[in-house]
Amino acid sequence: xTPPSHLAYVPFISVENMMRLVHSIGVExxxxxLADAIEHDFTRWQLFDKTPRFGCHSETGVIELxxxxxxxxxxxxxxxxxxxxxxxxxxxxxxxxxLANVSSGYPVLLxxxxxxxxxxxxxxxxxxxxxxxxKGAKVMALIGNGAQSEFQAMAFKAVVGIEEVRLYxxxxxxxxxxxxNLAGSGLKVTACRSSQEAMEGAQIVTTCTADKQFATILTDxxxxxxxxxxxxxxxxxxKTELHKDILLRSQIFVEYPPQTRIEGEIQQMSADHPVTxxxxxxxxxxxxxxxxxxxxxxxxxxxxxxxFSALKYVHERALKTGHFVQLDxxxxxxxxxxxxxxxxxxxxxxxx
Amino acid sequence: xTPPSHLAYVPFISVENMMRLVHSIGVExxxxxLADAIEHDFTRWQLFDKTPRFGCHSETGVIELxxxxxxxxxxxxxxxxxxxxxxxxxxxxxxxxxLANVSSGYPVLLxxxxxxxxxxxxxxxxxxxxxxxxKGAKVMALIGNGAQSEFQAMAFKAVVGIEEVRLYxxxxxxxxxxxxNLAGSGLKVTACRSSQEAMEGAQIVTTCTADKQFATILTDxxxxxxxxxxxxxxxxxxKTELHKDILLRSQIFVEYPPQTRIEGEIQQMSADHPVTxxxxxxxxxxxxxxxxxxxxxxxxxxxxxxxFSALKYVHERALKTGHFVQLDxxxxxxxxxxxxxxxxxxxxxxxx
Numbered sequence: 001x002t003p004p005s006h007l008a009y010v011p012f013i014s015v016e017n018m019m020r021l022v023h024s025i026g027v028e029x030x031x032x033x034l035a036d037a038i039e040h041d042f043t044r045w046q047l048f049d050k051t052p053r054f055g056c057h058s059e060t061g062v063i064e065l066x067x068x069x070x071x072x073x074x075x076x077x078x079x080x081x082x083x084x085x086x087x088x089x090x091x092x093x094x095x096x097x098x099l100a101n102v103s104s105g106y107p108v109l110l111x112x113x114x115x116x117x118x119x120x121x122x123x124x125x126x127x128x129x130x131x132x133x134x135k136g137a138k139v140m141a142l143i144g145n146g147a148q149s150e151f152q153a154m155a156f157k158a159v160v161g162i163e164e165v166r167l168y169x170x171x172x173x174x175x176x177x178x179x180x181n182l183a184g185s186g187l188k189v190t191a192c193r194s195s196q197e198a199m200e201g202a203q204i205v206t207t208c209t210a211d212k213q214f215a216t217i218l219t220d221x222x223x224x225x226x227x228x229x230x231x232x233x234x235x236x237x238x239k240t241e242l243h244k245d246i247l248l249r250s251q252i253f254v255e256y257p258p259q260t261r262i263e264g265e266i267q268q269m270s271a272d273h274p275v276t277x278x279x280x281x282x283x284x285x286x287x288x289x290x291x292x293x294x295x296x297x298x299x300x301x302x303x304x305x306x307x308f309s310a311l312k313y314v315h316e317r318a319l320k321t322g323h324f325v326q327l328d329x330x331x332x333x334x335x336x337x338x339x340x341x342x343x344x345x346x347x348x349x350x351x352x
Numbered sequence: 353x354t355p356p357s358h359l360a361y362v363p364f365i366s367v368e369n370m371m372r373l374v375h376s377i378g379v380e381x382x383x384x385x386l387a388d389a390i391e392h393d394f395t396r397w398q399l400f401d402k403t404p405r406f407g408c409h410s411e412t413g414v415i416e417l418x419x420x421x422x423x424x425x426x427x428x429x430x431x432x433x434x435x436x437x438x439x440x441x442x443x444x445x446x447x448x449x450x451l452a453n454v455s456s457g458y459p460v461l462l463x464x465x466x467x468x469x470x471x472x473x474x475x476x477x478x479x480x481x482x483x484x485x486x487k488g489a490k491v492m493a494l495i496g497n498g499a500q501s502e503f504q505a506m507a508f509k510a511v512v513g514i515e516e517v518r519l520y521x522x523x524x525x526x527x528x529x530x531x532x533n534l535a536g537s538g539l540k541v542t543a544c545r546s547s548q549e550a551m552e553g554a555q556i557v558t559t560c561t562a563d564k565q566f567a568t569i570l571t572d573x574x575x576x577x578x579x580x581x582x583x584x585x586x587x588x589x590x591k592t593e594l595h596k597d598i599l600l601r602s603q604i605f606v607e608y609p610p611q612t613r614i615e616g617e618i619q620q621m622s623a624d625h626p627v628t629x630x631x632x633x634x635x636x637x638x639x640x641x642x643x644x645x646x647x648x649x650x651x652x653x654x655x656x657x658x659x660f661s662a663l664k665y666v667h668e669r670a671l672k673t674g675h676f677v678q679l680d681x682x683x684x685x686x687x688x689x690x691x692x693x694x695x696x697x698x699x700x701x702x703x704x
Binding site (some may be wrong): 008009012014015016019020021023027049051054056060062063065067069071074076077078080081082085086088089090091092094096098100102103104105106107112114115119145146147148149150151174177178181204264286303327328329330332335336337338339341342343344346347 | 687
């Protein structure tokens with residue numbers, strides 16, 4: 001069989017190559033550069049095709065496709081969310097994504113996105129906090145110490161300047177794992193025995209718990225004036241983390257309202273509850289935090305544009321550093337109309 | 353870096369392995385087995401999640417995601433359609449697809465689908481004709497001799513028993529290519545100088561032209577009583593092949609009405625123009641051809657369930673024959689909550 005031409009190949013970043021790529025740049029630098037890349041694409045918000053994600057729901061979880069395009073590139077992510085997976089030693093969330101050229105429809109990158117989603121989620125949170133958190137915030141409470149927690153801690157260190165994280169999880173083993181992973185990171189890490197204890201002295205609180213249910217991770221009395229809440233664990237219908245009273249006291253910032261009203265904390269509120277679109281804060285079209293005493297809430301659910309930014313970022317970096325392999329994914333007959341001839345010739349003994 | 357565990361791997365069928373797989377089984381056997389697999393899934397039609405595909409349209413073409421699920425497996429296809437690509441030596445249509453386990457959300461197969469889509473499109477057409485074409489049909493006119501044409505010819509030979517194909521294309525080079533590829537296939541191949549000439553003696557006519565425009569490949573006077581029309585080139589808004597008068601005389605069969613009314617020949621008709629769903633003919637809930645003189649039209653646009661059937665078919669066959677490689681696509685930390693630890697340890701010099 002004759003080898004495929006260069007047109008047949010799509011660069012692929014495996015999990016192993018993604019990890020090599022991240023280490024070749026440095027985790028904190030990646031988080032900083034991703035935050036900048038996502039922020040840049042938020043300034044181009046109106047260029048993008050936007051749609052709520054397409055979900056396939058089952059009793060155990062959801063499989064989603066999240067496409068978007070800026071007219072030059074098209075990207076989509078496949079992502080699942082299956083909270084009971086961990087009981088079988090599987091990930092709750094796994095993902096991969098694709099970037100394609102809009103003018104030809106040809107893919108230009110296939111990439112693992114389990115690691116990349118963890119990075120972009122943390123980078124998005126930190127980017128939002130850069131605009132919304134009180135000035136000089138140094139201490140963050142981190143409630144929910146699962147797979148996303150260390151990424152959040154490192155992003156807030158790199159992007160916002162957080163110096164201490166105060167950890168709490170209903171499972172002490174998760175807290176111990178998070179603390180162990182953050183040892184040597186340069187962050188002061190304090191393991192706490194309750195959410196209340198974790199909140200002591202914190203200017204920012206991040207909730208990233210994983211149960212698929214209406215939960216009350218934070219109650220109203222825990223949230224003092226001036227706090228920035230980064231609520232990212234509520235990300236599907238029926239899954240929230242905050243008591244409704246907190247939402248009533250907060251200025252709420254969201255990515256894409258039609259999606260957040262279905263999936264975010266604000267699914268608890270009426271369909272016309274006022275929210276501000278984060279991209280408008282970044283472009284200056286809307287106000288972010290307006291006083292030191294205001295409670296700001298980033299109701300983050302994850303949006304396709306963030307994955308697009310992340311795919312474009314790793315595409316550029318991987319091509320430069322060689323952290324990819326070529327996949328023979330696109331049929332490339334010499335004559336584009338001769339797909340059958342290519343197939344037939346592939347079966348001829350002389351070429352097989 | 354420690355090697356990924358088996359949970360990290362997704363079997364991948366490259367273009368080369370797809371071609372090897374097809375030849376190891378035989379093209380005609382694959383087409384027959386695919387027709388049977390698709391027919392079987394059409395009998396389970398009501399089990400499937402169904403939605404019109406999600407398109408990203410640009411000036412040069414469209415990129416689409418076509419998901420579906422039967423509750424046990426989830427499948428989707430990425431496919432582009434860019435008619436001007438051939439001018440740059442690229443394929444008009446390229447595709448790849450994924451099959452996943454619904455209960456865990458984990459992918460079980462990634463596959464090229466440019467070759468596979470050509471096979472499943474032809475198998476679907478032939479499967480429809482098995483139910484709709486006049487009994488004993490032996491001659492098929494094949495109008496449009498591009499990338500799909502030989503697949504149609506071989507599927508109609510294998511599934512319907514066609515013995516002669518009569519070729520016509522506005523580009524004589526395409527006809528010559530098609531005739532060359534079908535030499536030795538066992539089919540009598542006749543190159544014609546007009547659509548009219550191609551129709552002489554044919555009981556079936558297949559139109560598979562590729563221009564993205566309202567075209568009139570067949571006019572009313574060309575279609576005699578009893579003909580089965582297999583119209584598959586009209587597959588997006590603004591792209592049709594048949595004169596409206598033919599549609600008015602035909603019993604029209606479609607895959608999924610909400611999609612076909614947007615993309616198929618019937619986009620020329622009112623939104624309530626009567627059509628029959630092919631799956632109901634197969635299950636016996638609706639009548640197919642009711643007389644020898646009736647004109648039947650399969651207005652085929654390609655539906656996600658056909659891709660799902662095709663992915664399931666090649667998944668089973670590839671795992672048996674070994675025509676795949678393993679891709680490290682799923683991050684698999686020892687502790688599912690310890691994604692960051694997996695990333696950190698990957699960067700440690702001792703393991704790097």
